[in-house]
Amino acid sequence: MTESLNTNLLHPRQRxxxxxxxxxxxxxxxxxALAVKNPAAVLELVKxxxxxxxxxxxxxxxxxxxxxxxxxxxxxxxxxCNGNEDEPGTYKDRLLLEExxxxxxxxxxxxxxxxxxxxxxxxxxxxxxxSLAALExxxxxxxxxxxxxxxxxxxxxxxxxxLVPSSGHYIGxxxxxxxxxxxxxxxxxxxxxxxxxxxxxxxxxTLVNNVETLANLPALxxxxxxxxxxxxxxxxxxxxxxxxxxxxxxxxxxxLPMGTTLRDLIFVHGGGLxxxxxxxxxxxxxxxxxxxxPADLDxxxxxxxxxxxxxxxxxxxxxxxSEGTGIVKRVAxxxxxxxxxxxxxxxxxxxxxxxxxxxxxxxDTGQGTEAxxxxxxxxxxxxxxxxxxxLVNGVVQLLDSSxxxxxxxxxxALRP
Amino acid sequence: MTCSLSYQEALAAYxxxxxxxxxxxxxxxxxxxxxxxxxxxxGSMTTLAVGPNAGEQCQRELAExxxxxxxxxxxxxxxxxxxxxxxxxxxGGGAGCAAALAAAEKGARVLLATKLRLGxxxxxxxxxxxxxxxxxxxxxxxxxxxTLRAGHHAGDPALVAALVGDGPDVIRWLIRQxxxxxxxxxGDLHTRPAGGTSAPRVVHxxxxxxxxxxxxxxxxxxxxxxxxxxxxxxxxxLLSNESGQKCVGAVLAxxxxxxLRIVRTRxxxxxxxxxxxLHLNGFPTSNHLGATGDGLVLAYRLGAKLSELDSFxxxxxxxxxxxxxxxxxxxxGIRAAGALLLNAQGKRFIDELQPRDIVSxxxxxxxxxxxxxxxxxxxxxxxxxxxxxxxxQPGLLERQFPKLLARTRIAGIDPRKEPIxxxxxxxxxxxxxxxxxxxxxxxxxxxxxGEVAGxxxxxxxxxxxxxxxxIGFGRRAGAxxxxxxxxxxxxKITLEHVNRARRALALAGLPLARRAPLMLxxxxxxxxxxxFTANRAKx
Numbered sequence: 001m002t003e004s005l006n007t008n009l010l011h012p013r014q015r016x017x018x019x020x021x022x023x024x025x026x027x028x029x030x031x032x033a034l035a036v037k038n039p040a041a042v043l044e045l046v047k048x049x050x051x052x053x054x055x056x057x058x059x060x061x062x063x064x065x066x067x068x069x070x071x072x073x074x075x076x077x078x079x080x081c082n083g084n085e086d087e088p089g090t091y092k093d094r095l096l097l098e099e100x101x102x103x104x105x106x107x108x109x110x111x112x113x114x115x116x117x118x119x120x121x122x123x124x125x126x127x128x129x130x131s132l133a134a135l136e137x138x139x140x141x142x143x144x145x146x147x148x149x150x151x152x153x154x155x156x157x158x159x160x161x162x163l164v165p166s167s168g169h170y171i172g173x174x175x176x177x178x179x180x181x182x183x184x185x186x187x188x189x190x191x192x193x194x195x196x197x198x199x200x201x202x203x204x205x206t207l208v209n210n211v212e213t214l215a216n217l218p219a220l221x222x223x224x225x226x227x228x229x230x231x232x233x234x235x236x237x238x239x240x241x242x243x244x245x246x247x248x249x250x251x252x253x254x255x256l257p258m259g260t261t262l263r264d265l266i267f268v269h270g271g272g273l274x275x276x277x278x279x280x281x282x283x284x285x286x287x288x289x290x291x292x293x294p295a296d297l298d299x300x301x302x303x304x305x306x307x308x309x310x311x312x313x314x315x316x317x318x319x320x321x322s323e324g325t326g327i328v329k330r331v332a333x334x335x336x337x338x339x340x341x342x343x344x345x346x347x348x349x350x351x352x353x354x355x356x357x358x359x360x361x362x363x364d365t366g367q368g369t370e371a372x373x374x375x376x377x378x379x380x381x382x383x384x385x386x387x388x389x390x391l392v393n394g395v396v397q398l399l400d401s402s403x404x405x406x407x408x409x410x411x412x413a414l415r416p
Numbered sequence: 417m418t419c420s421l422s423y424q425e426a427l428a429a430y431x432x433x434x435x436x437x438x439x440x441x442x443x444x445x446x447x448x449x450x451x452x453x454x455x456x457x458x459g460s461m462t463t464l465a466v467g468p469n470a471g472e473q474c475q476r477e478l479a480e481x482x483x484x485x486x487x488x489x490x491x492x493x494x495x496x497x498x499x500x501x502x503x504x505x506x507x508g509g510g511a512g513c514a515a516a517l518a519a520a521e522k523g524a525r526v527l528l529a530t531k532l533r534l535g536x537x538x539x540x541x542x543x544x545x546x547x548x549x550x551x552x553x554x555x556x557x558x559x560x561x562x563t564l565r566a567g568h569h570a571g572d573p574a575l576v577a578a579l580v581g582d583g584p585d586v587i588r589w590l591i592r593q594x595x596x597x598x599x600x601x602x603g604d605l606h607t608r609p610a611g612g613t614s615a616p617r618v619v620h621x622x623x624x625x626x627x628x629x630x631x632x633x634x635x636x637x638x639x640x641x642x643x644x645x646x647x648x649x650x651x652x653x654l655l656s657n658e659s660g661q662k663c664v665g666a667v668l669a670x671x672x673x674x675x676l677r678i679v680r681t682r683x684x685x686x687x688x689x690x691x692x693x694l695h696l697n698g699f700p701t702s703n704h705l706g707a708t709g710d711g712l713v714l715a716y717r718l719g720a721k722l723s724e725l726d727s728f729x730x731x732x733x734x735x736x737x738x739x740x741x742x743x744x745x746x747x748x749g750i751r752a753a754g755a756l757l758l759n760a761q762g763k764r765f766i767d768e769l770q771p772r773d774i775v776s777x778x779x780x781x782x783x784x785x786x787x788x789x790x791x792x793x794x795x796x797x798x799x800x801x802x803x804x805x806x807x808x809q810p811g812l813l814e815r816q817f818p819k820l821l822a823r824t825r826i827a828g829i830d831p832r833k834e835p836i837x838x839x840x841x842x843x844x845x846x847x848x849x850x851x852x853x854x855x856x857x858x859x860x861x862x863x864x865x866g867e868v869a870g871x872x873x874x875x876x877x878x879x880x881x882x883x884x885x886x887i888g889f890g891r892r893a894g895a896x897x898x899x900x901x902x903x904x905x906x907x908k909i910t911l912e913h914v915n916r917a918r919r920a921l922a923l924a925g926l927p928l929a930r931r932a933p934l935m936l937x938x939x940x941x942x943x944x945x946x947x948f949t950a951n952r953a954k955x
Binding site: 088246247249251274275321323324325326328329330333336337361363364365366367409412413 | 489490493498678908918919923928
């Protein structure tokens with residue numbers, strides 16, 4: 001199984017750090033050279049490869065691209081490379097930025113070329129100090145370079161590369177919140193529509209893509225869509241960076257074919273569970289999604305397969321918990337994180353998440369009652385869709401699925 | 417020449433005031449230590465495989481605990497009530513009380529948890545006194561030199577400088593708390609020399625200095641409004657933040673009903689004392705019942721660096737007879753006052769005021785080479801010539817060492833008329849958690865003070881520095897912990913570090929069956945195992 005590990009983005013060949021020279025020696029820059037000859041082909045390639053948004057949405061990339069590419073060319077067009085990564089249990093973007101920043105930069109330029117974006121902002125969480133430092137060094141080597149010039153020439157106007165440290169808030173990773181911050185304001189998510197492709201940074205058409213999504217582009221352009229699709233398992237294409245953590249022997253970031261099963265991820269690559277305890281649940285991607293349970297061990301970890309089961313891949317974070325872990329405590333902990341991360345502009349989210357967090361804390365500390373449980377269930381029914389962004393939906397999804405699978409555990413913690 | 421004697425024979429041969437003969441040519445200290453000190457016994461050390469000190473030498477019994485599984489798992493915390501406070505002090509001895517008082521003086525809300533009762537500690541057993549350079553002919557520099565030299569220059573000079581610099585102020589503070597000290601006829605503080613000191617520097621309250629100190633500390637702590645005391649609450653595990661890198665609280669277990677409590681704090685101060693009750697190398701110990709090294713285990717699992725895990729102090733004069741009092745301490749003050757050590761032949765064999773490790777090694781040498789005295793109840797020892805001291809300074813024992821007289825009276829021995837049998841006893845852990853001058857360990861949010869901390873005494877402590885350390889560094893840690901800052905973000909309390917430690921144990925192929933901390937020695941509560949399965953605390 002190890003031959004399927006780290007075949008593309010995290011291949012040792014690609015992990016050259018911030019040296020542009022070493023990136024070029026590893027074949028870097030070739031994709032850009034191909035693309036400037038025929039920029040329009042890149043979008044077609046992405047469409048054919050069915051590349052998805054790997055920041056958690058799984059949204060087909062080409063659809064965002066097309067919208068930005070078709071927007072009138074009169075104004076600036078922006079590309080935001082989203083590296084705000086702050087979700088519990090997710091560590092993939094920081095690794096890409098730290099170990100292979102040129103792959104991300106080249107990917108961003110390919111995307112800029114494809115959609116006609118002349119301003120590229122690398123939006124990176126300042127708490128990821130090493131990632132930020134590596135990207136800064138790497139970016140400095142591209143500024144004023146011949147390759148930057150190629151892209152400018154192909155677009156017919158100079159392309160500006162900019163590093164924008166984000167606010168470090170979790171909510172700043174939401175795509176419209178990123179736009180606000182880049183405009184110099186507090187990262188409050190905006191209502192949608194209009195979508196960023198129509199009205200993004202300073203009202204200009206803007207494409208927001210995750211670091212991992214963009215990092216996939218150089219290899220895709222170089223090797224073609226067929227190659228890309230063959231990297232995945234079944235219908236899914238490409239590879240995915242899974243952030244495996246929790247009660248496994250070898251936690252870490254594993255790049256595996258998209259659609260690898262949960263069982264393989266945990267037992268083949270993660271070395272199985274600590275001290276041989278049985279698996280109890282897996283918090284996925286965020287962890288603002290539905291819980292996976294031992295019954296889901298053979299599910300393929302790709303966007304569509306998980307969606308069919310009512311779950312979601314999210315960022316690819318898999319927080320594994322074994323028997324001996326309290327689900328209530330874990331859920332309470334994650335909800336506390338989200339409640340604290342709520343920007344507070346939507347009253348239902350601000351008070352809803354805080355109330356859920358408070359009630360869960362009560363239950364977790366042995367002070368909860370049946371009435372608290374009933375309140376939580378009512379909130380689960382009321383809250384979804386009431387916020388501008390998805391934060392409150394994520395909280396409800398997590399809570400609701402933990403109710404479904406572990407109701408008994410909640411009951412046990414109630415005050416007699 | 418071997419002439420090991422039974423107790424009766426030796427007592428019959430003993431003559432108070434007989435000429436003990438000249439001191440033999442002293443043996444090279446390093447050779448003496450390596451040949452006879454218990455730290456160097458074959459098989460007593462092992463190499464740590466996991467944790468911040470991996471690859472370093474460690475006493476075997478301690479290593480087993482440092483490389484053990486936690487007593488609780490996450491599921492045990494379901495439904496456990498949470499208490500919030502600013503500073504949690506674990507340990508109710510001198511260091512814990514001093515830290516709690518200092519933190520409360522800075523305005524912090526303090527919770528002091530102790531697994532026995534407030535004051536059940538080794539502090540109360542400290543007999544000799546407390547060092548402080550207060551005499552006209554003395555200086556902090558001399559105190560520092562003595563401390564470093566006795567510790568074989570393994571101590572951290574910055575910490576020692578802080579220790580000796582605090583000395584006079586610590587005494588002043590103790591007096592303000594109401595502590596009594598012995599005084600000269602002119603009303604100055606009375607000082608004694610101690611083994612390894614270059615000037616008389618030990619201030620004391622007869623031979624129960626620690627007991628008197630604990631008396632006033634207890635009163636101050638109980639009276640302070642900012643300090644809440646939880647007795648009979650053992651620390652089962654520390655709590656860490658999401659990354660397992662910062663200490664954010666602790667899990668306590670009530671000893672009476674085994675229920676758990678979570679305490680969430682800004683900082684935790686470990687003041688858990690030493691580990692004599694592990695009976696390293698099978699030695700008896702002078703330590704109190706709770707000295708099971710819990711603090712070291714908790715700190716190590718959370719990733720705190722420890723130091724000198726292969727260096728322990730065996731106090732030269734532990735009682736041998738009767739077995740009930742085996743290992744109990746006879747103060748060094750009595751040697752400072754002039755009592756001699758004699759072997760079975762009635763001869764001196766060591767300068768009694770050498771540092772403790774040297775004297776202990778010399779006693780072990782005498783016994784191992786057949787010049788020891790064997791009581792019928794088992795064991796072996798040498799004479800501490802209290803009767804000779806009484807003869808040269810009549811009335812001194814009664815005046816200055818009432819605790820010794822009371823204790824030996826139980827055994828039917830009158831130290832004024834006959835010598836007492838002594839043998840080294842496991843007394844003190846020289847090393848411990850690595851700290852800075854604020855008592856901060858290498859883990860953010862985690863502080864250590866007193867015997868659980870290391871770096872001050874090097875590889876051997878001199879008398880009187882322990883009491884100075886617990887007050888001086890206890891107050892430092894308390895003040896620093898009270899002012900340690902808030903974090904941005906929600907407060908997460910997790911057992912992430914327990915998972916990390918478990919992973920390291922599994923990868924190193926070590927067994928996961930053993931659990932630590934011990935909390936009480938195995939012989940205290942036979943059959944009682946450490947399970948806290950979802951026990952609910954009182955509402």
